Amino acid sequence: MKSVKSEVKLFPLGDSALLVQFSQEMDEWAHSQVQALASHLENRSFTGFIEYVPAFTSLTLFYDPYLVYKEHVREPNISPYEWVTTYVQNLLSNLEAEKREEPRMIEIPVCYGGEFGPDLGEVATHNGLTEEEVIQIHTSSTYNVYMIGFVPGFPYMGGMSQRIATPRRSSPRLAIPAGTVGIGGLQTGIYPLDSPGGWRLIGRTPVSLFLPDRFPPSLLAAGDQVRFRAISMEEYVAYQEEKR
Amino acid sequence: MSIQVLKPGLLTTIQDQGRAGYQRFGVVTSGTMDVVAMRVANLLVGNDEYAPVLEMTLVGPKLRFQKDTLLAITGGDLTAKVYGRSLPLNRPVYLKADTVVEWFGCRDGCRAYVAVAGGFAGTEVLGSKSTYLRGSWGGHHGRNLKAGDQITYQNSGRLSNQFKDSLSRRMNDTNTIHRNIELHTDHNANSPAWFAPDWRVGSVITNLYSRRSRVRIISGTHFTDFTIESQRNLVNQSFRITPQSDRMGYRLKGAQLTLSEPLELLSEAVVHGTIQVPPEGNPIILLSDRQTTGGYPRIGQVITVDLPLLAQAKPGEEIMFKLVDHREAERLLIKREDALLELQQGIRMAMAQL
Numbered sequence: 201m202k203s204v205k206s207e208v209k210l211f212p213l214g215d216s217a218l219l220v221q222f223s224q225e226m227d228e229w230a231h232s233q234v235q236a237l238a239s240h241l242e243n244r245s246f247t248g249f250i251e252y253v254p255a256f257t258s259l260t261l262f263y264d265p266y267l268v269y270k271e272h273v274r275e276p277n278i279s280p281y282e283w284v285t286t287y288v289q290n291l292l293s294n295l296e297a298e299k300r301e302e303p304r305m306i307e308i309p310v311c312y313g314g315e316f317g318p319d320l321g322e323v324a325t326h327n328g329l330t331e332e333e334v335i336q337i338h339t340s341s342t343y344n345v346y347m348i349g350f351v352p353g354f355p356y357m358g359g360m361s362q363r364i365a366t367p368r369r370s371s372p373r374l375a376i377p378a379g380t381v382g383i384g385g386l387q388t389g390i391y392p393l394d395s396p397g398g399w400r401l402i403g404r405t406p407v408s409l410f411l412p413d414r415f416p417p418s419l420l421a422a423g424d425q426v427r428f429r430a431i432s433m434e435e436y437v438a439y440q441e442e443k444r
Numbered sequence: 445m446s447i448q449v450l451k452p453g454l455l456t457t458i459q460d461q462g463r464a465g466y467q468r469f470g471v472v473t474s475g476t477m478d479v480v481a482m483r484v485a486n487l488l489v490g491n492d493e494y495a496p497v498l499e500m501t502l503v504g505p506k507l508r509f510q511k512d513t514l515l516a517i518t519g520g521d522l523t524a525k526v527y528g529r530s531l532p533l534n535r536p537v538y539l540k541a542d543t544v545v546e547w548f549g550c551r552d553g554c555r556a557y558v559a560v561a562g563g564f565a566g567t568e569v570l571g572s573k574s575t576y577l578r579g580s581w582g583g584h585h586g587r588n589l590k591a592g593d594q595i596t597y598q599n600s601g602r603l604s605n606q607f608k609d610s611l612s613r614r615m616n617d618t619n620t621i622h623r624n625i626e627l628h629t630d631h632n633a634n635s636p637a638w639f640a641p642d643w644r645v646g647s648v649i650t651n652l653y654s655r656r657s658r659v660r661i662i663s664g665t666h667f668t669d670f671t672i673e674s675q676r677n678l679v680n681q682s683f684r685i686t687p688q689s690d691r692m693g694y695r696l697k698g699a700q701l702t703l704s705e706p707l708e709l710l711s712e713a714v715v716h717g718t719i720q721v722p723p724e725g726n727p728i729i730l731l732s733d734r735q736t737t738g739g740y741p742r743i744g745q746v747i748t749v750d751l752p753l754l755a756q757a758k759p760g761e762e763i764m765f766k767l768v769d770h771r772e773a774e775r776l777l778i779k780r781e782d783a784l785l786e787l788q789q790g791i792r793m794a795m796a797q798l
Binding site: 211212213214215216217219221224225226250251252253254255256257258260262265266269279280281347348349350351352353354356392393410412413416417418421422 | 711737
């Protein structure tokens with residue numbers, strides 16, 4: 201077995217999950233390792249495997265210890281956790297060797313400003329830019345989706361330009377409509393469901409980020425890349441009608 | 445039509461084992477708080493152990509069962525009565541059509557579970573009928589029951605049907621009336637409303653969801669990042685479950701838990717039973733409706749076999765944690781699953797013998 205990179209740490213998360221931590225800080229290597237392990241698990245699942253949850257620099261694997269015990273454990277001194285750990289270490293030792301898949305690129309159309317983006321002006325003023333420049337900067341980056349969390353379908357994305365970073369509002373809004381695109385500090389994100397929130401709102405997408413009766417329910421997944429494209433109000437309305 | 449809701453109770457929802465497989469899309473698992481009580485209730489009526497059940501909290505509902513029903517009530521004792529007389533817990537019960545069952549308040553524990561043969565019908569979302577209140581999905585229109593609701597059952601299997609018929613026959617058998625003390629009648633003395641066989645689930649099983657103040661945990665990923673005093677307080681002091689506790693998590697109040705030095709953490713997955721500590725120092729135990737990820741330090745993890753104890757602990761109660769090692773948590777879980785498998789076989793035999 202090839203040696204696993206020394207930074208990788210494996211911990212139990214309760215008695216039914218294993219946390220694989222590639223790094224304690226944000227880095228691109230850890231992100232790509234998380235994605236590689238995720239795709240390995242998709243192809244090489246085992247009896248007792250339940251699901252995995254990728255995050256910024258870690259992946260958590262959920263399993264059923266009783267099933268693992270019944271199906272795999274053949275020696276009395278091996279615990280289900282130890283069996284799963286050995287299984288994952290084997291996967292990790294082959295991660296580098298395998299060719300990684302190209303990330304999916306998802307384009308998200310956004311109608312910026314107006315009633316959809318009431319804070320676009322504030323973001324511009326805060327950064328000494330015009331509204332058009334904010335839109336131009338927001339649409340020219342490629343964003344990495346690190347994980348989905350907080351609410352169903354909400355993407356934690358990295359890659360926004362510092363030139364449009366804007367602090368959160370001091371008092372959060374109580375209701376932000378689904379599809380609203382916002383900026384909070386150095387991050388940008390999209391509210392998948394109507395929810396409260398404190399981000400600066402700059403536009404809205406007609407695309408549904410989360411539909412519980414669709415498979416998969418979330419438009420985005422960890423590992424995806426995202427680009428935003430500015431659309432007019434007419435195009436926004438046309439998208440909405442197409443959805444019906 | 446199967447059940448008419450006359451009074452909804454405090455929080456009565458349809459739940460099953462929850463939505464596994466979608467946490468990576470941020471989908472909350474939901475599912476019963478006390479999974480063992482759910483499984484036992486289902487086994488008692490011949491269902492798949494993960495069939496949808498009703499979860500009721502502290503104050504139970506008042507329900508009219510409109511057709512002949514085989515049901516079982518497990519978990520906490522919320523005082524289920526038919527025409528003023530108690531219905532037995534942890535046993536299968538045959539209920540005659542049009543019988544009203546009313547729950548009168550919490551005697552012990554916090555949550556009761558009702559399974560009916562066939563399981564409750566409800567909207568399935570992402571592989572589960574569990575109600576997720578914040579997302580308004582699953583179960584009965586994604587919400588808790590309301591007065592006037594009609595709840596239906598799914599079709600029950602052959603074993604359940606035969607068992608129900610045989611209980612019904614025994615109830616109507618006049619000879620049995622005089623022999624069996626478990627036979628109860630409604631206000632019309634000649635018309636029995638329900639019948640239960642004379643066996644029940646043993647204490648080995650019911651102890652799995654009995655109320656107990658000592659909750660076993662294993663140390664969390666950040667246990668040693670807390671001060672020695674905090675590590676000691678976690679297991680030597682008791683913590684009160686505050687009123688701000690719900691299916692999402694229990695907020696505890698007790699000794700303040702503090703880190704030795706500040707810790708910047710990136711969000712990552714959390715699990716059922718994770719004990720996380722926000723900066724103000726009061727721990728939160730994450731439960732069925734928890735978010736999928738979190739960024740607070742994790743001082744401990746409640747072991748899987750003790751999660752039902754939490755489900756049966758109510759706001760205002762004090763709990764104490766006891767540290768066990770990871771191996772012990774696994775051993776206890778394997779022992780529990782063996783016991784539930786044995787129970788399943790025992791119940792099947794008892795049902796077939798009638």
